[in-house]
Amino acid sequence: MREDIIARAEFLLTEVRLTPEAAQLRLKDYFPELELEERVRFVHEAAGLVAETLRRLN
Numbered sequence: 001m002r003e004d005i006i007a008r009a010e011f012l013l014t015e016v017r018l019t020p021e022a023a024q025l026r027l028k029d030y031f032p033e034l035e036l037e038e039r040v041r042f043v044h045e046a047a048g049l050v051a052e053t054l055r056r057l058n
Helices: 002-014 020-030 036-057
Strands: none
Touching: 002 020, 002 036, 020 036
């Protein structure tokens, strides 16, 4: 499930182009059992993966 959450967070950040704060709120729609701390952590992790991908592309 962890991979699903990170993938959804990554989608919200890249495809939907939400801010990290907005992505944290939207994750609650998909995974209502997650606490705020968990949503913050998953969005932060997804943002790191996005940044790493962009670094590799440049």
